[in-house]
Amino acid sequence: MRIAVQEVPFDLGEESARFAAGCSASGAIVTFTGVVRDVAGGLEAMEIEHYPGMTESALNDIAAQAVARWSLEDALVIHRHGRLGPGEMIMMVATAARHRKDAFEAAEFLMDYLKSRAPFWKREITSDGATWVNARSEDEDALSRW
Amino acid sequence: MDVLYFAWVRERIGMPREQIDSKAATVMDLVEELRAREERYALAFSDISALRVAVDQELVDFDTSLSGAREVAFFPPMTGG
Numbered sequence: 001m002r003i004a005v006q007e008v009p010f011d012l013g014e015e016s017a018r019f020a021a022g023c024s025a026s027g028a029i030v031t032f033t034g035v036v037r038d039v040a041g042g043l044e045a046m047e048i049e050h051y052p053g054m055t056e057s058a059l060n061d062i063a064a065q066a067v068a069r070w071s072l073e074d075a076l077v078i079h080r081h082g083r084l085g086p087g088e089m090i091m092m093v094a095t096a097a098r099h100r101k102d103a104f105e106a107a108e109f110l111m112d113y114l115k116s117r118a119p120f121w122k123r124e125i126t127s128d129g130a131t132w133v134n135a136r137s138e139d140e141d142a143l144s145r146w
Numbered sequence: 147m148d149v150l151y152f153a154w155v156r157e158r159i160g161m162p163r164e165q166i167d168s169k170a171a172t173v174m175d176l177v178e179e180l181r182a183r184e185e186r187y188a189l190a191f192s193d194i195s196a197l198r199v200a201v202d203q204e205l206v207d208f209d210t211s212l213s214g215a216r217e218v219a220f221f222p223p224m225t226g227g
Contacts, residue, residue: 034227049153051219054203079226091227111227117205119219120226121153132154135223 001067001075003059005050007082012089019076023096026073028103031094032111038086042126048081048090051119055079062113070106072097077110079120112142147212149176151190152221155197158190173199174208176218190220198223 004010016031023029036046063075076094084090093110097103122133150163170176177194180187191197194208200219201210212218 051150051152051200051203051221054200054219057203058205115227116224118226119152119200119221119224121222122225123153132222133225135225140223 001060001063002077003056003063004078005052005055005059006078006080009080009089010078010092012092015076015078015092016094019074019094019096023073025098026096026103027098028100029094029096030100030103030107031092032107033092034090036084036086036088036090040126042128043086043124044127045125046084046086046088046090047123047125047130048084049121049123050079050081054119058118059114062110062117065113066095066106066110069109070095070097070102072102072106075106075110077114079114079118081120109146112139112146115139116143147215148217149180150217150219152219154222155190155220159186168212170212172208172212173201173206173210173218176212177208196222 012033020029059077063077066072067075073096079091093107095103095106116135116139124131124133147166148163149166151159156162168176168179170179177191181191198221199206199208201215202217
């Protein structure tokens, strides 16, 4: 299990290949990538603030729960912070399991939990100024299915 | 104890962290103490349903005891992913 909280970009291909190479017992590997999107147009940057220390322990805890619950061979979470431009990759998760159902479910669980339980806050910078992104009630509701 | 603020809570209060000498028994008692201090605190803590709190880096409820707590952090609901 690897958790990385970092400012620098990551190489999706390299990370996926390295993760897969370490999972010889798994028949299914799922990766998910989150990207900065420009919904309304005019987004200059996305700034991501986090709580150093708590972020790492929250992500470790979430990943350990996923590994235990779906008997994963391995799990990976990379999440960036700092200033990111439109189209840049914010984060990725990868899960490895014997069968695809477990790998998909575990990846969704990781995403649902890290969206509203890992201490990150996003702020959108446009030419009009900066706005904190509001948490969505659907994201909170998504946790109830687990 | 160290009290930390993140995102718009940090902006409203005007600093990322401060050391507070408090006898507050629970998180809510600490919130009341802070509210009584100055307008910027009253504003930041006006609606605690819009806030989350962590004690020693664990997400907790506002009625949690502060006995032995070293670090309390206030912030809006998280928006990771």
